[in-house]
Amino acid sequence: MEVGRMLEIVSDTPHETERIGSLAGEMLKNGDVVALSGELGTGKTTLIKGIAQGIGFDSGEVVSPSFTFINEYDGPLPLFHIDLYRLENEKELYEIGYEEYMQGDGVVVIEWADKVPHAVPEESLWITLRYLDAERREIIVTARGARYEKIIEHLRKKLYT
Amino acid sequence: MIVLAIESSCDDTGAALIEEGRRPLSNIVSSQDEVHRKYGGVVPELASRRHLENIVPVIKGALQEAHKTLDEVDAVGVTRGPGLVGSLLVGIMAGKAVSYAKDIPMVGVNHLMGHLLAIFLENEIPFPFIGMVASGGHTALYLAEGFVSFRFLGGTRDDAAGEAFDKVAKYLGLGYPGGTIIERLARRGDSQAISFPRAYIAKDSLDFSFSGIKTAVVNYVRSHPPTDDGLANIAASFQEAVVDVLVDKIIWAAQRYKVDRAVVSGGVACNGRLRERLNQRGEELGIRAYFPSPHLCRDNAAMIGVAGYHLLKEGRRDGLDIGALSRWLFGRE
Numbered sequence: 001m002e003v004g005r006m007l008e009i010v011s012d013t014p015h016e017t018e019r020i021g022s023l024a025g026e027m028l029k030n031g032d033v034v035a036l037s038g039e040l041g042t043g044k045t046t047l048i049k050g051i052a053q054g055i056g057f058d059s060g061e062v063v064s065p066s067f068t069f070i071n072e073y074d075g076p077l078p079l080f081h082i083d084l085y086r087l088e089n090e091k092e093l094y095e096i097g098y099e100e101y102m103q104g105d106g107v108v109v110i111e112w113a114d115k116v117p118h119a120v121p122e123e124s125l126w127i128t129l130r131y132l133d134a135e136r137r138e139i140i141v142t143a144r145g146a147r148y149e150k151i152i153e154h155l156r157k158k159l160y161t
Numbered sequence: 162m163i164v165l166a167i168e169s170s171c172d173d174t175g176a177a178l179i180e181e182g183r184r185p186l187s188n189i190v191s192s193q194d195e196v197h198r199k200y201g202g203v204v205p206e207l208a209s210r211r212h213l214e215n216i217v218p219v220i221k222g223a224l225q226e227a228h229k230t231l232d233e234v235d236a237v238g239v240t241r242g243p244g245l246v247g248s249l250l251v252g253i254m255a256g257k258a259v260s261y262a263k264d265i266p267m268v269g270v271n272h273l274m275g276h277l278l279a280i281f282l283e284n285e286i287p288f289p290f291i292g293m294v295a296s297g298g299h300t301a302l303y304l305a306e307g308f309v310s311f312r313f314l315g316g317t318r319d320d321a322a323g324e325a326f327d328k329v330a331k332y333l334g335l336g337y338p339g340g341t342i343i344e345r346l347a348r349r350g351d352s353q354a355i356s357f358p359r360a361y362i363a364k365d366s367l368d369f370s371f372s373g374i375k376t377a378v379v380n381y382v383r384s385h386p387p388t389d390d391g392l393a394n395i396a397a398s399f400q401e402a403v404v405d406v407l408v409d410k411i412i413w414a415a416q417r418y419k420v421d422r423a424v425v426s427g428g429v430a431c432n433g434r435l436r437e438r439l440n441q442r443g444e445e446l447g448i449r450a451y452f453p454s455p456h457l458c459r460d461n462a463a464m465i466g467v468a469g470y471h472l473l474k475e476g477r478r479d480g481l482d483i484g485a486l487s488r489w490l491f492g493r494e
Contacts, residue, residue, distance in 0.1 A: 014373075040332050041379035045319045045372050064320045064372070066328070067171070067298035068245055068487055085328075134380045 005143040007152045009159060012136050017043045017129075018050035018059070020139055023158050024125070025054020027151045028107045030077060035113030035120045038129030043137055044111050047127065051109060052079055070101070078106030090116045125151060164473070165234045165259060166466030167220070169252030170244025170272045171298060173459070174215035176223035178234070179466030182474070183281050186227030188463040190456070191215045209247030216255050223462070231263055238469015241269030241479075242486030244298070249485035257481050269479045270468045271491045272460075276426040277305055278471070279453040279464035286422060286451060291414045295407060295435075296427035296460075297323035297338075300369050302414050303492055305424070308471035311492035314414055315367025322403055322429045325371035329378050329399055333392060343396045344432055350390075350397030352434075355381060357402040359409075367414055374402050404435045408442055415448045424451045430458040 011017045028034070034051065036044050049059035056076040065071040065083040073079040080101050087093060093116050101108055102121055113120050114128075123145030130138040143149045163186070168175040178186040224230060239256030242249060253269070260267035276299075277292040292303040292311070300323075301316040320328070323340055330339030335346065357377045360370040378399055387395055411423050425439065430452050443450040457464060 039379070040328060041376035043376075049319075060318055060368070063317055064324060066324055067321065068243065071488060131379075131383070134384075 005149055005152060007141045007155055009139040009141070009155070010132065010136060011043070011139050014043055014046045017046045017137060017139065018053070020155065020159070021047040021050020022054040023050075023155050024127070024141070024151055025051035027154050028055060028077070029147075030105060030107070032107050032147070033102065033121050033124040034107070034109045035124050035126045036109065036111050036129070037114035037126070038137075039131060042129035042131050044129060047129065047139075048081060048109055048111070051107075052081075055079060055107060078104075080104060080106055080108045082108065082110045084110065084112040084115050087112070087115055090119055093119050123147065162235045162470065162473070163229065163233060164466045164470050165220070165223070165231075165237050165256075166270075166462040166469055167216075167237070167239040167252040167256050168272070168275070168460060168462040168465045169212045169216065169248050170240045170242070171248060171460055173461070174212045174219050174252075175460065175462030175465075176216075176220040177462035177466050178223055178227040178229055179463060179470060182467050182470030183285075185282055185463045185466070186229065187223045187225075188456075188461055189219050189222040189226065190459075190461050191219050209245065209251060212248050212251035216251050220255060220259075231259065234259070234263065234265060236265050236469070236473050237267040238270050238465050238472070239267065240272050240275065240465050241483060242272065242489035244272060244485070244487065246485045246487045249487075253483065253485055261481060266473060266478050267481075268469050268472045268477050269483050270465045270472065271489055272465075273299060273301060273303075273491045274311065274468045275464035276458075277303055277311060277424070278308065278467040279426050279457045279461070280424045280451050281467050282457055282463055283453060284451060286424070289418070289420050290422035290424050290451075291411055291418065291420050293407070293411055293423070293425045293430075294427040295322045295425065295429035297321060297327060299427060300371070300429075302367050302410060304414070304418050304420070309475050313490070313492035314418075315369065315410065317369040317371060318362070319370050319372035320375060322369070322371055322407060323427070325375050325403060326429070328375055332375075332379060333382070333387075333395065335396075338428075340428060340432060343400055344434065346393050347397035347400045347434065350393030350395070352397040352401035354394035355398040357381070357398055359402050359406050361406065361409070365413065365417075367410055367417075369406065369410065371403065374399065400432070400434055404432070404438050407435060408438050411439060411450075412442055412446060412448065416446075421447055422449050422451065424453075426453055426458050426464075428459050431455040
């Protein structure tokens with residue numbers, strides 16, 4: 001299951017995906033960056049709702065920013081929800097002012113981060129969702145940087161012990 | 162009073178001259194669909210660049226078509242949010258420039274309020290009514306009690322209705338804008354062929370969720386790689402599921418607030434199946450449905466002019482220091 005700083009989880013339902021997000025969310029601190037990847041319909045929005053809930057937001061507040069590119073939520077810890085669904089290449093990213101958010105106060109969650117892997121801070125928590133069947137998803141959590149290893153440890157403890 | 166209205170919240174740059182809050186003397190929209198088709202959606206930077214190129218010609222066009230000069234304009238109404246900040250700023254700056262140069266009042270308008278009042282450009286309908294805005298960026302239900310009095314009843318918890326159309330169309334390899342393409346394809350398909358889930362969230366909830374149906378389409382396509390006919394059936398069945406939920410929730414809202422009129426606006430309100438189904442259900446239940454003409458359902462400045470006029474009439478004014486608001490919850494205070 002667990003390989004070094006990586007954790008593979010199978011989620012049987014969207015509800016479980018949300019819970020996994022929430023467990024990760026409650027460990028997030030100011031300045032943390034979470035990079036999400038996974039095809040359309042694998043549960044990225046569901047996971048982010050969980051993350052928001054873990055931080056202390058009402059998950060109902062969090063809606064898709066595909067249209068506006070970014071949604072900002074003010075709360076116990078500001079949350080910047082970036083959605084790169086409509087982005088075509090890395091160059092466009094810099095034109096948009098994306099870098100400013102990487103230096104901002106709060107937690108940054110980036111959907112479709114795999115489109116621009118080099119633009120994601122080296123130290124970040126990567127979560128990849130993979131389609132298994134209609135309901136089930138494989139969720140791979142990877143800690144890049146020591147500060148994120150605690151999150152993996154927390155998930156492992158809460159989910160498997 | 163003649164209001165110069167400016168709208169640049171998303172992919173269209175618009176300017177209009179509106180007389181007495183209901184007569185459009187002109188309504189110019191320079192659509193960016195061509196630019197966005199290439200990218201399968203709205204790319205913020207592209208949008209704001211195109212707005213910059215379009216804004217002055219569009220305002221000049223609105224004045225020319227109305228046979229007016231800036232000296233004959235009494236006030237400015239400009240979309241302040243919600244939307245893409247870079248895009249909104251282009252319109253706001255233009256509005257400020259006119260307001261300052263001609264020393265006339267300006268007011269910032271919520272984009273959703275504009276959509277909710279678009280119907281008054283064609284139809285004088287009495288309050289109260291249930292208003293729905295359904296587009297690529299918004300899905301929200303309101304109780305409209307007066308020109309500047311709206312109560313938020315429910316909205317989407319994840320994807321907007323139009324966004325679901327766009328994403329499903331892109332996933333199926335059909336192109337952009339998704340709504341038009343899916344509706345056209347759906348005419349050849351069987352809307353009962355596939356039973357996609359309808360997300361009602363909870364009994365009587367007036368909130369929406371369109372993320373699940375998108376996932377259901379993906380699941381279906383993975384297990385049934387579609388033929389040409391299959392594609393039309395998917396489009397028709399998907400459209401039917403979205404329309405079902407929209408219609409049901411409009412009806413629920415009307416019944417809960419004992420209102421017998423419903424107004425639907427926003428890009429998704431152009432959908433023929435939605436119009437047909439809501440008219441049908443409304444007729445059975447004694448609820449009259451109103452839809453602005455398609456060009457007034459989509460983003461346009463004329464609707465901002467209607468809203469701006471009524472805000473100004475209420476004495477609302479904004480200074481030259483206002484900025485754009487990317488998220489602006491409306492009717493929830």
